[in-house]
Structures are given as C-alpha cells and as structure tokens.
Amino acid sequence: MKGMGASASGPSRRNASLTDLVGYFLWLGAFGFGGPIATVGYMQRDLVEKRGWLDRDDFLNGVALGQTMPGPLAAQVCMWVGYLRAGALGAFAVAIPFIFPSFVLVVGIGYFYRQYQGLAVVQSLFYGIAPAVMAIIVIASIKLARLTNRIDRRLWTISAVVLVVTAATASEIALLFVGAGLFMVLLDAPPARWHRATPALIALPTKTTPLLVAAASAGTFASLFLFFFKAGALIFGSGLAIVPFLREGVVHQHHWLTERQFLDAVAVGLITPGPVVITAAFIGYLVAGFTGAAVASVGIFAPIYLGVVIPGGWFIRHKDHPRLRAFVKGATAAAAGAIGGATIVLTRRAVHDWATLAIALISLLVLWRFKLKEPVLVLAAAVAGLLLHSS
Numbered sequence: 001m002k003g004m005g006a007s008a009s010g011p012s013r014r015n016a017s018l019t020d021l022v023g024y025f026l027w028l029g030a031f032g033f034g035g036p037i038a039t040v041g042y043m044q045r046d047l048v049e050k051r052g053w054l055d056r057d058d059f060l061n062g063v064a065l066g067q068t069m070p071g072p073l074a075a076q077v078c079m080w081v082g083y084l085r086a087g088a089l090g091a092f093a094v095a096i097p098f099i100f101p102s103f104v105l106v107v108g109i110g111y112f113y114r115q116y117q118g119l120a121v122v123q124s125l126f127y128g129i130a131p132a133v134m135a136i137i138v139i140a141s142i143k144l145a146r147l148t149n150r151i152d153r154r155l156w157t158i159s160a161v162v163l164v165v166t167a168a169t170a171s172e173i174a175l176l177f178v179g180a181g182l183f184m185v186l187l188d189a190p191p192a193r194w195h196r197a198t199p200a201l202i203a204l205p206t207k208t209t210p211l212l213v214a215a216a217s218a219g220t221f222a223s224l225f226l227f228f229f230k231a232g233a234l235i236f237g238s239g240l241a242i243v244p245f246l247r248e249g250v251v252h253q254h255h256w257l258t259e260r261q262f263l264d265a266v267a268v269g270l271i272t273p274g275p276v277v278i279t280a281a282f283i284g285y286l287v288a289g290f291t292g293a294a295v296a297s298v299g300i301f302a303p304i305y306l307g308v309v310i311p312g313g314w315f316i317r318h319k320d321h322p323r324l325r326a327f328v329k330g331a332t333a334a335a336a337g338a339i340g341g342a343t344i345v346l347t348r349r350a351v352h353d354w355a356t357l358a359i360a361l362i363s364l365l366v367l368w369r370f371k372l373k374e375p376v377l378v379l380a381a382a383v384a385g386l387l388l389h390s391s
C-alpha cells in the first residue's frame with residue numbers, strides 16, 4: 001500500500017496530519033450536498049488536486065474498494081483516506097466528523113417531525129416532497145444501472161428481473177443480491193477455472209452471519225442495531241440502494257413506521273448533507289428517541305467501517321480478481337433493479353392525485369434535463385406542497 005505522499009506529480013505534496021483530515025471531513029460532512037458521486041468528486045478535487053494530501057492511485061484504490069464492498073461510496077472513501085493515514089484509528093477518527101453534522105441535523109428534524117407531524121403545515125410540506133423524492137430515486141436507479149450494466153445484456157436482465165420481483169412482491173429480497181452476484185461468478189468464472197482461493201473470495205462477506213444471528217435480541221435497541229447492521233452489510237451500489245431493504249424491514253417486518261413516515265424519512269436523508277444512509281438516524285429517532293438514533297447510526301456505519309479496515313490490504317492484492325469483480329457486477333445490477341422496483345411500490349403512495357403527479361413529472365424533467373441539485377429540488381417541492389395542499 002502506498003503512503004499518502006507517494007506521487008511525485010501534481011501539486012506539491014505533504015503528509016496531512018490526522019487533525020488536518022478531521023477538520024476537512026467535518027467541513028465536508030456539513031456542506032457536502034449532492035449525493036455520493038458529488039461528494040467523492042469533492043474529495044478528489046480537494047485532497048488530490050488542490051492540497052496534494054493524497055496520491056491519485058491511493059484515492060482510486062479507495063473508490064474501487066467502495067464499489068466492491070457493501071455500503072455507501074462516500075463514507076467508504078472517507079474512511080479509506082483515514083485508514084491510509086493512521087490505520088483503523090484513522091478511519092474511525094475521520095468517519096465521526098464526516099457523519100456528525102448530518103446526524104445532528106437529522107435528529108433535530110426528527111424532534112420537530114415527531115412533535116408536529118400531525119400539523120397541516122408538516123403534512124403539506126411532505127405532500128410536495130414525497131413525489132419529488134420518487135423522481136430522485138428514479139434518476140438514481142437509472143444512473144446506477146447505466147454505470148454498472150453498461151452494454152452488458154446479462155446485467156440488464158438481472159436488473160429487470162429484480163425490478164419486476166420487487167415491484168410484484170412489494171418487498172426487497174436480500175438473497176436476490178447474493179444470487180445475482182453468484183450468477184455472474186458462474187458466467188464469468190465457471191467452476192473449471194476455480195482454484196483453492198475461490199472459497200475464500202466468495203465466502204468472505206458471509207463469515208459473520210452466525211455472529212449476527214447470535215446477536216439477535218427481542219429488545220428494541222438490539223433489534224435496531226441488528227437490522228441496520230444487516231442493512232449496511234448487504235447493500236451494494238448507491239446509498240439509495242438501501243431504500244428497498246429499509247422499507248421491507250422498517251414498514252413490514254418490524255412495523256416501526258408507516259409507509260408515509262418512511263417516505264418522509266427518505267426525504268430527510270436526501271435534503272441533508274453527508275451520506276444518504278443517515279436516514280437510519282431519523283428512523284431510529286422516531287422509533288426510540290435520541291438513543292435509537294445513535295444505535296441505528298452505529299449499526300448502519302459499523303459494517304461499512306469494518307468493510308474498509310479489515311479487507312484493506314487484502315483488497316489491494318485481489319481487487320482485479322475475476323470472481324470478485326463478477327460478484328460485484330451482479331450484486332450492483334440487482335441493487336439497481338431493486339431501487340427501480342421499490343420506486344414503483346412507493347410511488348403508489350406518494351402520487352395519489354393530479355397535483356402530486358405533476359410534482360413528480362416536473363421533478364423528473366428538471367433532474368434529467370437541468371441537473372438540478374437534489375436538496376434544491378426537494379426544498380422547491382416542499383414549497384409547492386405548501387401552496388397546493390389544502391388542510
């Protein structure tokens with residue numbers, strides 16, 4: 001693994017201290033709007049191009065790791081930068097300031113939402129926000145599918161099948177992600193080419209399953225932690241890939257939130273800076289107050305952290321392994337399909353009259369044609385909801 005100042009090209013380089021990185025990621029966590037791709041772009045611009053704190057190859061290795069391991073890309077790259085500087089402690093030290101601003105903001109919104117969600121003004125706000133969120137998720141699904149599937153008909157078929165299954169069953173089936181990954185392994189690395197290293201590569205993500213099962217408990221906090229830990233460990237692709245998994249568990253399995261409350265939770269995750277999966281904190285707050293928000297946040301980010309610090313060195317050695325690459329392609333194609341299927345299901349609740357249909361279609365057009373930032377769109381939709389929704 002290279003050091004942070006390994007490159008001789010580009011801007012004048014110096015090894016950033018851990019304090020430097022903590023300060024930078026606190027700023028990025030507070031102002032990093034625009035989703036994971038935009039946030040990773042900010043990191044490349046600031047850390048590699050402007051400040052010279054990070055070698056370009058080191059940075060790209062972090063992006064590759066984030067695309068391979070489950071979890072949201074921006075949080076993974078953030079932790080990777082800290083890991084390069086100071087190992088596991090460095091990854092933890094930069095993750096906290098990156099997550100903290102959005103956590104505080106989401107908990108604050110959760111407090112007022114919990115107190116006043118029955119008020120007409122709050123209902124009007126989310127009347128406009130919900131259909132706009134559907135448009136955002138549609139665009140995210142298309143972008144993820146195009147980025148991952150490219151012109152591979154096999155991957156497009158996987159996405160289409162998972163989309164249909166998710167929409168038809170109104171539930172997210174986690175085994176489809178694993179099955180899609182293994183299916184691509186069979187196609188791209190058939191058994192005749194396997195060797196002794198294969199079981200380790202395929203079994204790596206599943207070795208912790210018995211530990212997760214053993215940790216199950218009837219308590220609310222334990223249930224929150226276990227559920228969000230599994231969510232962080234099983235989701236590939238965009239941060240929004242977590243939406244169908246969360247919906248199945250939060251609404252149908254545990255009955256923590258109603259369908260409408262869940263839509264509102266996704267919206268809150270989109271309008272705040274930082275990683276989209278901070279939605280977990282909002283859900284945790286609605287279920288069990290501040291402690292619930294903290295437990296859900298630790299649960300969702302713990303596997304992401306472990307997915308950076310445990311396989312870091314291993315990944316550098318095996319990132320081009322054909323079986324690993326095939327599994328990731330299949331799982332990410334399934335994630336894109338699941339987002340699309342979940343969008344169909346959620347849209348049935350979010351779009352229920354001509355006004356919400358208009359908001360959804362206009363939002364879709366604006367995102368597709370003018371590339372408007374998601375938080376700006378959501379705020380505009382909230383204003384539209386206030387103007388159009390009658391109490």
